[in-house]
Amino acid sequence: MPQNIYDREEFFAGYGTLPRSREGLAGAPEWPALRALLPELRGARVLDLGCGFGWFARHARERGAAHVLGLELSGRMLERARSMGEDPAIEYRRADLESVDLPEGGFDLAFSSLVLHYIADLGGLLAKVSRALVPGGSLVVSMEHPIFMAPSQPGWRIGEGRPVWPLDGYFREGERVTDWFTPGVVKQHRTLGSTLNLMMGAGFRLAHVEEWCPTDAQIAAEPDWEKERERPMFLLIAARKA
Amino acid sequence: MPQNIYDREEFFAGYGTLPRSREGLAGAPEWPALRALLPELRGARVLDLGCGFGWFARHARERGAAHVLGLELSGRMLERARSMGEDPAIEYRRADLESVDLPEGGFDLAFSSLVLHYIADLGGLLAKVSRALVPGGSLVVSMEHPIFMAPSQPGWRIGEGRPVWPLDGYFREGERVTDWFTPGVVKQHRTLGSTLNLMMGAGFRLAHVEEWCPTDAQIAAEPDWEKERERPMFLLIAARKA
Numbered sequence: 001m002p003q004n005i006y007d008r009e010e011f012f013a014g015y016g017t018l019p020r021s022r023e024g025l026a027g028a029p030e031w032p033a034l035r036a037l038l039p040e041l042r043g044a045r046v047l048d049l050g051c052g053f054g055w056f057a058r059h060a061r062e063r064g065a066a067h068v069l070g071l072e073l074s075g076r077m078l079e080r081a082r083s084m085g086e087d088p089a090i091e092y093r094r095a096d097l098e099s100v101d102l103p104e105g106g107f108d109l110a111f112s113s114l115v116l117h118y119i120a121d122l123g124g125l126l127a128k129v130s131r132a133l134v135p136g137g138s139l140v141v142s143m144e145h146p147i148f149m150a151p152s153q154p155g156w157r158i159g160e161g162r163p164v165w166p167l168d169g170y171f172r173e174g175e176r177v178t179d180w181f182t183p184g185v186v187k188q189h190r191t192l193g194s195t196l197n198l199m200m201g202a203g204f205r206l207a208h209v210e211e212w213c214p215t216d217a218q219i220a221a222e223p224d225w226e227k228e229r230e231r232p233m234f235l236l237i238a239a240r241k242a
Numbered sequence: 243m244p245q246n247i248y249d250r251e252e253f254f255a256g257y258g259t260l261p262r263s264r265e266g267l268a269g270a271p272e273w274p275a276l277r278a279l280l281p282e283l284r285g286a287r288v289l290d291l292g293c294g295f296g297w298f299a300r301h302a303r304e305r306g307a308a309h310v311l312g313l314e315l316s317g318r319m320l321e322r323a324r325s326m327g328e329d330p331a332i333e334y335r336r337a338d339l340e341s342v343d344l345p346e347g348g349f350d351l352a353f354s355s356l357v358l359h360y361i362a363d364l365g366g367l368l369a370k371v372s373r374a375l376v377p378g379g380s381l382v383v384s385m386e387h388p389i390f391m392a393p394s395q396p397g398w399r400i401g402e403g404r405p406v407w408p409l410d411g412y413f414r415e416g417e418r419v420t421d422w423f424t425p426g427v428v429k430q431h432r433t434l435g436s437t438l439n440l441m442m443g444a445g446f447r448l449a450h451v452e453e454w455c456p457t458d459a460q461i462a463a464e465p466d467w468e469k470e471r472e473r474p475m476f477l478l479i480a481a482r483k484a
Contacts, residue, residue, distance in 0.1 A: 147389065147412070152404065162394065164408040168472040170389070171455040191474070192434060193451040206448045209435040213413040230410040232433070 003118070003186050006074030014181030024055035029225070030142055030212045030234045034113070037208055037238035039138045041065045044108040047132055049097055049125075049141075050115030054081030057090045060111075069107075071095040097125055102132040109138045114234075117144040117187050122195070126202035133241045139204055140239075145211060145232040149176050149189045156227060165231040192235065204239035212236055245360070245428050248316030256423030266297035271467070272384055272454045272476045276355070279450055279480035281380045283307045286350040289374060291339055291367075291383075292357030296323030299332045302353075311349075313337040339367055344374040351380045356476075359386040359429050364437070368444035372483055381446055381481040387453060387474040391418050391431045398469060407473040434477065446481035454478055 005011045019027030025035075042064030048057050051070030060068050068090045072078050078092050097119055110129045119125050129139065148154065150170045156163040173194065176187045190198075196206060211232035214225045247253045261269030267277075284306035290299050293312030302310050310332045314320050320334050339361055352371045361367050371381065390396065392412045398405040415436065418429045432440075438448060453474035456467045 147409065151406075157408070162410050164393075164410045166399070166406040167389065167409045168404050168406045170453070170473045171471040191453050193453040196438075196448070196451045200448065200450070206438070206442065208442070209438045211412070211433050211435045229413040231412045 004073050005180075005182050005185050007076045008182050011180075011182040012074075012076050020055075021053065024053070025059055028113075029214055029218055029222075030236065032215075033210060033212055034140065034142050034236050037140045037210070037236060038111075039109060039140075041109070045106055047071070047102070047107045047110045047129070049110060049112035049129070051081065051092065052077050052113075054084060054090065054092065056111055056113060057081070057092075058085065058087070060109075061087055061089060065089070067091070069093065071097065071100060073097070100125075100128070102128045104131045105134060107132050107137060108134055109140065112141040112143075114142055114144065116141055116195075117149065117189075120188050122188070122190065123198045123201065126198055126204070130203040130241055135241055137241045138238065139199070139241070140237070142212075142234050142236045143195070144187065145235040146170065146189060146192050146195070147231050148233045149187055154178070163227045163230055167231075195235070196237070199237065199239050203242050205242045206237070206239050208236075208238040210236040246315050247422075247424050247427050249318045250424050253422075253424040254316075254318050262297075263295060266295070267301055270355075271456055271460055271464075272478065274457075275452055275454055276382065276384050276478050279382045279452070279478060280353075281351060281382075283351070287311075287348055289313070289344070289349045289352045289371070291352060291354035291371070293323065293334065294319050294355075296326060296332065296334065298353055298355060299323070299334075300327065300329070302351075303329055303331060307331070309333070311335065313339065313342060315339070342367075342370070344370045346373045347376060349374050349379060350376055351382065354383040354385075356384055356386065358383055358437075359391065359431075362430050364430070364432065365440045365444065368440055368446070372445040375483045377483055379483045381441070381479070381483070384454075384476050384478045385437070386429065387477040388412065388431060388434050388437070389473050390475045391429055396420070405469045405472055409473075437477070438479070441479065441481055445484050447484045448479070448481050450478075450480040452478040 015021055025031045041060050044065045046060045046065045046068040048070040051057050051072045054070055057068040057070045070092045073096055075094055078094055081092050098121055151167055152169050157166050173190050176189050178185050212234040214228050219225050257263055267273045283302050286307045288302045288307045288310040290312040293299050293314045296312055299310040299312045312334045315338055320336055323334050340363055393409055394411050399408050415432050418431045420427050454476040456470050461467050
């Protein structure tokens with residue numbers, strides 16, 4: 001059985017309070033940077049891996065995408081996504097990305113926002129995603145940065161000067177268990193090199209690798225984000241099927 | 243004037259005591275991993291950016307390289323390199339990589355070991371290296387990892403448990419001044435994403451990204467290296483001119 005924290009009452013309630021859950025893409029500070037990596041959406045057939053409440057699926061349709069297949073493990077999230085608007089060109093499907101079967105060769109874009117760091121068999125999923133894309137098709141993803149995920153005791157250490165991020169365990173790949181609205185959330189730590197090599201091994205040509213940091217304007221609006229300049233939280237990658 | 247720490251008496255004396263200076267490639271723990279990224283050397287025309295004592299130039303020739311051009315800022319290092327064996331197919335040339343002119347289109351491999359993190363205009367150098375390579379030519383480099391270089395106070399913090407690497411300043415790109423055999427050694431910090439994007443922007447297709455970590459056998463032989471598993475020290479990259 002896959003981990004499905006999302007349908008737990010306490011997780012779903014807590015997750016629903018996040019700006020990115022309430023406001024959608026506009027509530028996700030990394031969205032402008034991720035959006036800049038997207039190919040033309042007009043006419044595109046889009047695969048959304050872990051579509052959540054469907055914010056990106058609806059965005060893609062607003063931008064002219066021909067069709068969106070949104071895959072999501074959480075039944076509650078899919079229910080909410082469906083309740084936010086019927087669109088015959090968006091198909092929501094409940095699926096476990098660890099074992100999903102994907103149709104081959106029909107997609108122009110595979111998108112995934114903050115989901116891949118939960119996947120144990122990332123190489124297996126990427127191979128299926130690669131086969132699902134047309135030649136030249138795009139892969140655009142965000143995930144937790146391994147520097148953020150690696151530590152045995154993640155959390156800022158505030159000393160005399162700037163906050164410091166106590167890194168350890170970078171090369172101990174595998175499970176990281178954390179509490180996030182609910183106890184025992186399991187994530188999968190991989191080095192940045194491992195993630196990139198898995199993508200290249202699945203037949204992708206890397207196009208852009210961004211370790212996300214808030215902009216000056218974002219920090220001016222949210223001064224507490226200043227410390228996000230000390231270490232990366234998100235990793236954004238654009239690649240193309242070779 | 244470029245920084246030339248290497249010709250300072252104290253630096254040269256200290257640097258000469260390192261295993262990698264005394265024993266050459268066999269004294270560099272990351273060498274087996276870097277070597278695994280190399281293309282076939284037989285018949286290759288090789289450009290060595292920052293050739294130091296010429297260890298790699300001689301290795302390439304032993305493996306059948308047709309010609310090696312070794313560029314090095316340090317006159318003392320070049321003198322030592324030349325003293326270690328005459329070979330008409332190795333040309334050592336004193337050059338500052340920040341402003342060097344490279345011949346165009348003649349090389350099959352550009353190699354650089356632990357030098358690029360001193361270069362301020364990495365994009366400019368990579369553009370010249372790209373033009374110096376034949377189509378399909380290889381770029382294989384090692385450099386200091388940005389996690390290693392970023393902190394305002396680099397150095398292990400030993401607490402109750404495992405050693406921890408106090409990361410900060412990851413997104414403050416630019417100079418890092420450190421003492422290494424001589425005071426005031428200036429390095430250039432860039433995020434991993436920036437380095438990879440500069441390479442792709444210069445026309446390289448990434449092939450492998452490795453954040454080096456000692457093997458079990460190396461740690462068994464040098465137990466103090468155990469802590470190198472906590473954070474990456476070296477970054478190894480293989481790419482091809484697209």
